[in-house]
Amino acid sequence: MSSNHYFKHEGPWSDAGDPLMCTDTGDWRTRRPVVDKDKCIFCGFCAIYCPIQVVEMKGDTHFEADLDFCKGCGICAKECPKGAITMISEGEFV
Amino acid sequence: MAEKKQGRLTKVLDYLKHDDPFSKGVAFCPGCGLELLLRFIPRVLGNDIVITGTPSCSAPVLLGQNNQSWHTLSYFGTLMTGAAANATGLVRYYRKAGIDNTVVCFNGDGTANDIGFGNLSGAAERNEPFIYICYDNEGYMNTGIQKSGTTPYGATTTTTPYGSVHKGKNLRRMNLGLKMAMNKIPYTATATLSDLDDLAKKLLKAKEAKERGFCFLHVFAPCPTGWGADPADTIEICRRAVKTNYFPLWEAENGRIRMTKTVKKPKSVGTYTELMKKFNHMTEDDIKILQDDVDYEYCLLGGLSVLEAECQLPVSVKDQGETS
Ligand SMILES: Cc1ncc(C[n+]2csc(CCOP(=O)(O)OP(=O)(O)O)c2C)c(N)n1
Ligand code: SF4
Ligand code: SF4
């Protein structure tokens, strides 16, 4: 990934070359988006509207959220024009 | 089969030409409009932009914590009172050093419309060549949801609560976009997250127009936590804000206003307010006051766009060049 271009000379505290901070946001989730691959028409609306941009293209057939970071907000399910995404309680998966 | 499927892909993806410079797990609330906007900007404009901004919900992420960072962009944190003044310093330094880049001054409405308005206004007058983006979540969210100048009539915040005396904010909201357009800067626009292709186009236009001077984008970005909304409704709130003319989409080159989206049959503002708890208490009469305000501002906008097409803009303003 491209690194800090302009402030490199400022000092070690401003060098973002080190691994980025990352919070386990997948752990916040109470519901997870589950995609019905048959209903998915591969339009990508779920991907563009996901605030954390973790809905990924799977080949050329469907889209799927990265559950390590998905916060479970439900925007993808709401915006899917085909209703292909269902939010299911995390309790179902333990 | 595969090809047919490809054809349906939303064209917004074509604008996302660059990597997302942010870490995947970043501490914004679920459904936060600001997070989508912040990830969208460098994916459209490129990762070599320099961002500068003030304490706000965006700052903990943009600034980093301890000695680590949440992203790989260059960021310069400033005080709320001096955001645009600091951006001025940055662009002038880069120009003197012969570095050709894009400086984005990125702030909440509290900074842009209230606390940091003086120097924003000054930068607009001097026509400084950078892009100022205000994400409007209609309040001071980071400090606990206080009202700002752009909080709409009737909305409850922690400083305009609902009780026996007060029923939410009893003042009208200020129109930040319009007052910036009136400065006849090279480019002003409003945008929101339901219309991402419109937002992308405006970002790219601003990048181009900043060669001629100051650019201002006013982006409506819902805050589900502060507004009492379902996080899943963030995009729908933006859509309804546009469909009710609560937040009309327009752009202005050198102050000449042009609608970028016209709504044929605007819905009543009640279809927008019903999505948020901050408007829950409002009676029909209260909604009527808000509706009148929305209608008035939209009428004004329409009138200005017609009038300005008829008026001849002075050449000196049209060709406003580099700053001294
Ligand atoms: C001059 C000054 N006054 C007050 C504060 C305290 N403060 C820190 S963040 C913040 C809220 C900023 O609101 P806004 O710019 O709208 O961004 P948001 O939090 O909504 O993202 C305030 C008031 C400050 N840092 N500086
Ligand atoms: S639920 Fe929210 S965070 Fe998770 S993939 Fe869908 S839009 Fe993204
Ligand atoms: S929005 Fe729905 S139909 Fe479109 S790609 Fe996503 S899951 Fe598939």
Ligand code: SF4
């Ligand atoms: S308080 Fe609002 S603006 Fe701030 S991170 Fe949460 S949702 Fe976003």
